[in-house]
Amino acid sequence: HKKEYVYLCCYDDNNWIPVCWSIPRKKQALFTKVGVNVLYLPAYYENGAIIPAGNAFILKENGELKCFSQKANKRETFATFYSKTPYRLHTALQAAGTIGTRFSVCNNKDLSDSLNVYTIEKLPFYEDSFKIPTNKKYRYLVCNFQNTPTFQDSYSIAEIKIFGENQQQLKGKLTGTKGISDNKLENVVDGDRVSFYQPNKSEKHQYIVFDFGKPCKIEKVEFYPRSDDNRIVTGELYELFYWDKKWISLGQQYGKENRLTFHSIPQNALFYIHNHTRGKEHRPFTYEKGKQVWW
Structure with a gap:
């Protein structure tokens, strides 16, 4: 190639990005102090575009190059x-922050007859669900996060979906702990897996109450922790x-x-x-x- 410089690129969230440069000598270019176990692409830069100057490769710890060229037919x-x-650390921490959340059902307005039906005990991978195997009907579903752990951020949850008979999603009035800033309570039912609800931890009670208006048969509950939705x-x-x-x-x-x-x-x-x-x-x-x- 007639270009004076050749670049070594890494990949960001959407494209190859130059991270260092060299002046090629015939068919070779020397790059020093290069990180190992990293994906690279040698490339030229022309008219705002990255043009490959060779195969993409991974530089292994022993100095070998694992090149990506599909000449083989395997x-x-x-x-x-x-x-x-990848499942990033901060996403895992946000999911782990929901461990200890308790779901209960009841019929009394003061929640005095609450019956615990599920507790989140393991890290949910973007989404999880549970079923309520009973024919009894309940007016309220309560999501209580009073005793959840605190990591980097306060408790947060993106969505809660409740299904009744014949997979019909139940709707109802939403009450509970006030949300912080734009992370309001209504976000748990807005159908968006990226927006999330983050409660004000200074309030005494930490919970969400779904009021269906009348007793309903609840068959399944889905919950989505805050995440990057990837x-x-x-x-x-x-x-x-x-x-x-x-x-x-x-x-x-x-x-x-x-x-x-x-x-x-x-x-x-x-x-x-x-x-x-x-x-x-x-x-x-x-x-x-x-x-x-x-x-």
């Missing part, structure tokens, strides 16, 4: 994907790409059971998943021994 029989970005979601449209000097599509697919399953895709390839329904974030990954490994 294929994965099938591969299953659960997310389009898991695979049932019913949303995704596209899988692999890298071979550019991103090449392997087809589109709707999420099913919060996962994607693709058949006959390249082995030892670099992939990323794009959500066409909503959201912009994604990260490149490899597929190793049945798992997504992020770079």
